[in-house]
Amino acid sequence: VFLSQQNDCHVSASTSLATEERISVTDGIEAGSGTCTWEDRHTCKEGTTYQDSRLFSMDVPPSVSRKLNSKFLAYIEPDVSSMYNETKGILSPIETSFKGVFAKFINMSPKRVKVDWEQTPGGMRVFTSLLDKFSGGGTASFPGHRFIVYDEQTGEDLLTWEIRIGNSLYTYDPYHGVETLAEEMLSETDMQLYRLQLDNLKFNDVYQEFTGRQWLALYGMKEAPRYHMWPADFFGQTHVIESRETHLLELPPSSFAKVRTSPYGSTVQEREKLEKYRDPNQKILALNMTAVSVIPRVFEIPNFLSKAEVDHILDLASGIRLGESTTGGNAASSTKASGRTSRNSWIPRTHSTIIDSIYRRAADLLQIDEALLRSRVGNETNLLPESKVAIAERLQLVHYAEGQQYTPHHDFMIPSLSKGQPTRFATVLFYLNEPEMGGETSFPRWLNGKEHKILQVTPEVGKAVLFYNQLPDGNYDERSLHSAKAVLKGEKWLTNLWVWDPYK
Ligand SMILES: O=C(O)CCC(=O)C(=O)O
Numbered sequence: 001v002f003l004s005q006q007n008d009c010h011v012s013a014s015t016s017l018a019t020e021e022r023i024s025v026t027d028g029i030e031a032g033s034g035t036c037t038w039e040d041r042h043t044c045k046e047g048t049t050y051q052d053s054r055l056f057s058m059d060v061p062p063s064v065s066r067k068l069n070s071k072f073l074a075y076i077e078p079d080v081s082s083m084y085n086e087t088k089g090i091l092s093p094i095e096t097s098f099k100g101v102f103a104k105f106i107n108m109s110p111k112r113v114k115v116d117w118e119q120t121p122g123g124m125r126v127f128t129s130l131l132d133k134f135s136g137g138g139t140a141s142f143p144g145h146r147f148i149v150y151d152e153q154t155g156e157d158l159l160t161w162e163i164r165i166g167n168s169l170y171t172y173d174p175y176h177g178v179e180t181l182a183e184e185m186l187s188e189t190d191m192q193l194y195r196l197q198l199d200n201l202k203f204n205d206v207y208q209e210f211t212g213r214q215w216l217a218l219y220g221m222k223e224a225p226r227y228h229m230w231p232a233d234f235f236g237q238t239h240v241i242e243s244r245e246t247h248l249l250e251l252p253p254s255s256f257a258k259v260r261t262s263p264y265g266s267t268v269q270e271r272e273k274l275e276k277y278r279d280p281n282q283k284i285l286a287l288n289m290t291a292v293s294v295i296p297r298v299f300e301i302p303n304f305l306s307k308a309e310v311d312h313i314l315d316l317a318s319g320i321r322l323g324e325s326t327t328g329g330n331a332a333s334s335t336k337a338s339g340r341t342s343r344n345s346w347i348p349r350t351h352s353t354i355i356d357s358i359y360r361r362a363a364d365l366l367q368i369d370e371a372l373l374r375s376r377v378g379n380e381t382n383l384l385p386e387s388k389v390a391i392a393e394r395l396q397l398v399h400y401a402e403g404q405q406y407t408p409h410h411d412f413m414i415p416s417l418s419k420g421q422p423t424r425f426a427t428v429l430f431y432l433n434e435p436e437m438g439g440e441t442s443f444p445r446w447l448n449g450k451e452h453k454i455l456q457v458t459p460e461v462g463k464a465v466l467f468y469n470q471l472p473d474g475n476y477d478e479r480s481l482h483s484a485k486a487v488l489k490g491e492k493w494l495t496n497l498w499v500w501d502p503y504k
């Protein structure tokens with residue numbers, strides 16, 4: 001049966017976050033009455049919805065929640081033994097020797113400040129972020145790294161942060177958390193922003209105590225992801241995903257393959273024309289997705305793209321001039337990527353019916369309505385009333401020559417104070433070739449119970465990798481840190497898709 005988003009009970013209405021107590025934390029997992037499991041999602045009792053099994057109800061004291069909800073569904077990492085289907089307590093969590101952290105910078109002053117990375121004490125300074133008043137920013141960093149905060153206008157140095165193991169939160173607060181002091185100095189609107197950040201830090205204390213992780217998002221503004229997240233309960237867990245977008249076996253003539261589709265997706269006629277190039281032996285495409293990591297959630301999907309589809313993208317690549325890669329980011333933090341030596345370009349979904357078809361298959365993979373991955377007309381779907389803009393980016397096409405790499409980074413960014421706090425939610429990588437040596441995608445902060453090595457995923461033609469940059473509770477996943485290892489021999493071609501939450 002083709003899984004369609006509209007009919008499924010797993011579509012989580014997480015907009016009313018934690019308004020009711022649905023789960024209680026006892027010794028183990030006690031599913032609340034309003035929930036059903038992923039396996040039973042098609043037969044959920046009336047009035048129940050699928051909810052991630054790792055969400056637990058956390059009390060937020062009134063001093064922190066102010067007028068917001070006093071209940072929060074927090075993500076708790078599974079026990080490592082359960083990641084191997086072993087009895088609880090047999091294995092203990094192993095961290096790799098990689099000590100990099102995400103450093104979130106928080107400006108709790110009414111001035112715009114800049115942040116420089118100081119390469120050596122007193123030495124070269126490299127600009128990293130511009131922080132608006134009462135706003136955040138951030139970057140992947142290492143313990144011992146030093147960052148200098150300075151006044152944007154006067155250039156006066158204000159503070160130095162030294163990154164410490166296990167700490168991701170770095171604040172510049174001229175009022176030292178004393179509300180009465182801030183009240184004397186700030187206007188009423190600025191005071192509201194100051195309180196927002198102050199409450200967020202207090203929320204972090206509660207969250208960290210409850211989950212063992214720091215809260216990198218913004219409490220009261222960032223809610224749980226509204227889109228489906230596949231469970232990864234144990235290594236090797238598989239999900240079979242069915243898609244009507246079967247493999248193209250043969251490439252249509254280039255005149256046809258070049259026809260652009262509209263921003264609203266391909267037409268029925270355009271799609272019909274593609275049918276005769278598809279694999280006649282596939283009625284439905286069954287994609288086998290396997291969990292290769294539980295923390296963070298990383299999945300491999302072999303043969304996601306057919307050879308013909310890979311060729312279509314590579315053909316395209318030969319006609320595009322790739323530019324020097326930059327890291328994405330909000331205007332405030334966008335810089336030329338120092339850790340990134342690859343070259344890249346962008347392919348819009350409208351490029352061809354074939355690319356449109358790949359987006360539809362990706363929508364099935366993610367269990368997100370394909371209409372959300374493009375512009376929409378009228379009320380085509382009621383899932384995202386706030387916006388008609390695609391939640392997916394154009395495909396990023398990346399080329400790594402021998403020696404090139406992309407050092408460890410996160411795909412999420414700290415949003416400005418904008419409503420809904422949109423940022424990247426899921427990343428799907430598609431490998432287009434196989435370097436002779438090197439070029440693996442690595443996850444150096446994964447947690448497991450058996451090995452000290454970092455997780456490495458080897459490129460294979462047509463294979464896709466899905467990972468989430470956010471946790472089921474809306475926090476950013478620090479452990480989604482990843483890198484492209486240097487290509488040691490040969491070259492590497494990759495394309496990837498980024499999907500945002502809650503909108504872009
Ligand atoms: O090339 C890879 O394996 C990963 C690429 C990546 O992480 C990115 O482009 O953000």
Ligand SMILES: [Fe+2]
Nearest residue numbers: 409410411482
């Ligand atoms: Fe990335």
